[in-house]
Amino acid sequence: MGSGSESWPFCVRPLTPQLGAEISGVDLAQELEEGLFRALYRAFLRYQVLLFPPQDLPPGRQVGFARRFGEVQVHVMDQYHADGYPELYRLSNLDQHGKPTGHHPDKGTLAWHTDGSWQRVTGQATIIYGEVMPPSGGETHFCDMYGAYERLDAAWKARIAGLRAVHNLDFSRNRRHGEDPLTEAQRLAKPPVDHPVVRTHPETGRKCLYLGDHAEFIVGMPYADGRALIEELNALAIHPDLSFEHHWKTRELIAWDNRCVMHRATSYDAATQGRVIRRCTVLGEVPG
Numbered sequence: 001m002g003s004g005s006e007s008w009p010f011c012v013r014p015l016t017p018q019l020g021a022e023i024s025g026v027d028l029a030q031e032l033e034e035g036l037f038r039a040l041y042r043a044f045l046r047y048q049v050l051l052f053p054p055q056d057l058p059p060g061r062q063v064g065f066a067r068r069f070g071e072v073q074v075h076v077m078d079q080y081h082a083d084g085y086p087e088l089y090r091l092s093n094l095d096q097h098g099k100p101t102g103h104h105p106d107k108g109t110l111a112w113h114t115d116g117s118w119q120r121v122t123g124q125a126t127i128i129y130g131e132v133m134p135p136s137g138g139e140t141h142f143c144d145m146y147g148a149y150e151r152l153d154a155a156w157k158a159r160i161a162g163l164r165a166v167h168n169l170d171f172s173r174n175r176r177h178g179e180d181p182l183t184e185a186q187r188l189a190k191p192p193v194d195h196p197v198v199r200t201h202p203e204t205g206r207k208c209l210y211l212g213d214h215a216e217f218i219v220g221m222p223y224a225d226g227r228a229l230i231e232e233l234n235a236l237a238i239h240p241d242l243s244f245e246h247h248w249k250t251r252e253l254i255a256w257d258n259r260c261v262m263h264r265a266t267s268y269d270a271a272t273q274g275r276v277i278r279r280c281t282v283l284g285e286v287p288g
Contacts, residue, residue, distance in 0.1 A: 006042075006046075008039055008043065009035070009036055009039050010023055010024065010025040010026050010036075010039070010040075011023070011024040011025050012043060012047075014047070015047075015049070015051060015244050015246075016241075016243075016244050017241075018144055018147060018241065018242050019047070019048055019049060019142060019143075019144045019242060019243065019244045019261075020047055020048065020049035020050075020051065020142065020244040021043060021046075021047035021049070021050060021051070022050075022051045022052075022053065023040065023043065023050050023051065023052055024052075024053050026040065026052065027055065028052060028055060028057050028061065028062075028065050028253060029055065029056060029057055029058065029061050031064070032065070032068065037068050041069070044125070044255060044257060045203055045204055045257070048142075048144065048256060048257045048260055048261050049142050049244060049254065049255075049256040049257075049261060050254065050255045050256070051246065051252065051253075051254050052252065052253040052254070052255075053249075053252060054249050054250065054251035054252050055251060055253070056251065057129055057251070057253060059084075059085055059088055059278065060085065062088065062127065062129055062253075062278065062280060063085050063087050063088060063280060065127065066087065066125070066127045066280035066282055069124060069125045069127075069255075069282040070124055070125075070282045070283060070284070071282065071283045072087040072280050072281070072282055072283070073087065073116060073123065073280075073281045073282070073283050074086045074087055075089050075281070087280055088278050088279070088280060089278065089279045089280070089281070090131075090276065090277070090278045090279070091105040091106055091109070091275075091276070091277050091279070092105060092131075092132075092274075092275070092276040092277075093105055093270045093274060093275055093276075094132065094274050094276060098274070100270060100271055100272055100273060100274050101270070101271075102270050102271035103270060104267075104270045108172050108213065109264065109265040110264055110265055110266070110267060111172075111212075111213035111264055112141075112143070112212055112213060112234060112237070112238065112262045112263070112264045113172065113212035113213040113214055113262060113263070113264065114145075114210070114212045114214070114258045114259075114261070114262050114263070115258045115263075115281045116258060116281055116283070116284075117167045117195060117210065117212060117214045117215070117258075118167045118168060118169035118172065118190060118192075118193065118214045119169075119190060119193060120193050120286055121283050121284065121285060121286055122195070122258065122259070122283075122284055122285070122286070122287055123258035123259075123281045123282065123283065123284060124257070124258060124259060124282045124283060124284030124285070125255050125256065125257060125258065125281070125282040125284075126255070126256055126258055126263075126279060126280070126281045126282070127253065127254070127255045127279070127280045127281075127282070128140070128253065128254050128255075128277050128278070128279045129251070129252075129253045129277065129278050129279075130248045130249070130250055130251060130252050130253075130276075130277055131250070131251075131276040131277065131278060132250060132274045132275060132276035133248040133249065133250045133275060134268045134269070134273035134274065134275050135273065136268065136273075137266055137267055137268030137269065137273070138248065138265065138266060138267075138268035138273070138275045139245055139246055139247050139248065139265070139266040140246045140248070140254065140263055140264070140265055140266075141243060141244070141245045141246070141263060141264050141265075141266065142243060142244045142245075142246070142256060142261050142262070142263045143237060143238050143239070143242055143243045143244075143261065143262050143263075144239075144242040144243070144260070144261065145208040145209045145210065145237060145260050145261060145262060146201075146206050146207070146208045146260050147239060147242040148208065148209045148236070148237035148238075148239065148242065149198060149207050149208050149209045150207075151239065151242075152209075152236065156236075157198075160197045160198060160229075160233070161198065162196075163196070163197040163198075163218055163219070163221075164194045164195060164196055164197065164218070164219040165194065165195060165196075165197050165210075165211060165215040165216070165217070165218055165219070165226075165230060166192045166193070166194045166215070166216050166217050166218075166219060167192065167193055167194070167195060167214040167215050167216065168192040168193075168214065168216045169190050169214065170190075170192075171192075171214070171216040172213045172214040172216075192216065194219050195210055195287045196210060196287055196288070197209065197210060197211060197218075197233070198210065199259070199287040199288065200288060201259050201260050202259070202284075202285055202288070204260075206260070208259070208260045209233065209237050210259075210287060211230055211233055211234055211237070211262075212234065212262050213234075215230050215234075216230075217230070218230065237262065258281070258284070259284060259287075
């Protein structure tokens with residue numbers, strides 16, 4: 001069972017010609033044999049976004065699967081920790097009785113971003129399980145940042161070569177979107193960090209844009225000019241033919257590579273519809 005020239009020990013169905021694949025025939029609730037996981041990881045690097053069809057996945061097994069990729073982040077915003085596992089981060093608009101509250105748990109997720117770019121050691125894989133999904137809205141969109149860089153013309157590539165952007169969770173969560181999910185202690189625990197605007201993926205060796213909503217300004221550039229550059233590049237990065245728009249089914253799992261993919265959620269009616277996801281983000285490396 002395979003796709004393209006490579007043979008896989010599971011079924012692979014590409015989701016678009018450029019980005020994403022559905023993986024079937026893998027029971028994530030079971031401990032994965034090493035050879036099977038290595039094949040999954042090769043597919044992860046090749047397709048950037050992996051979708052697994054609906055299956056029961058207890059919280060502890062999701063954490064166990066995430067640990068196969070590497071060290072799992074314990075998010076500074078501990079109000080979202082879930083199920084007794086500090087590595088799990090639950091975003092929910094339901095109250096204790098399972099009723100919609102009308103409050104969106106994190107509006108920052110509605111903007112294109114890459115997880116963990118606001119810390120020195122950035123996110124590698126994000127692994128999300130859909131516990132409750134609305135019948136409409138609440139999608140997750142992905143875009144290919146290899147392709148985003150490759151489609152820039154020579155002048156743009158020359159202009160941004162060597163530039164570094166400052167990524168700041170306080171900017172993207174508190175100041176930019178008019179909400180205050182970060183406490184003062186959390187803000188101080190995660191000061192701004194700078195990363196290259198163009199990073200080289202440490203495993204594939206390919207160059208990609210590395211920006212998104214957490215990027216606040218450009219080192220050595222007047223603030224307003226840097227903001228304008230980031231906004232323009234973030235817009236240039238999105239190509240319909242290099243994107244995948246996922247309409248969730250309950251109990252699906254998606255894993256993606258934050259080093260070469262941006263993503264965003266879409267809005268839904270938080271007053272009448274429920275949406276609950278649990279997330280693990282695996283730490284990667286310092287971008288280079």
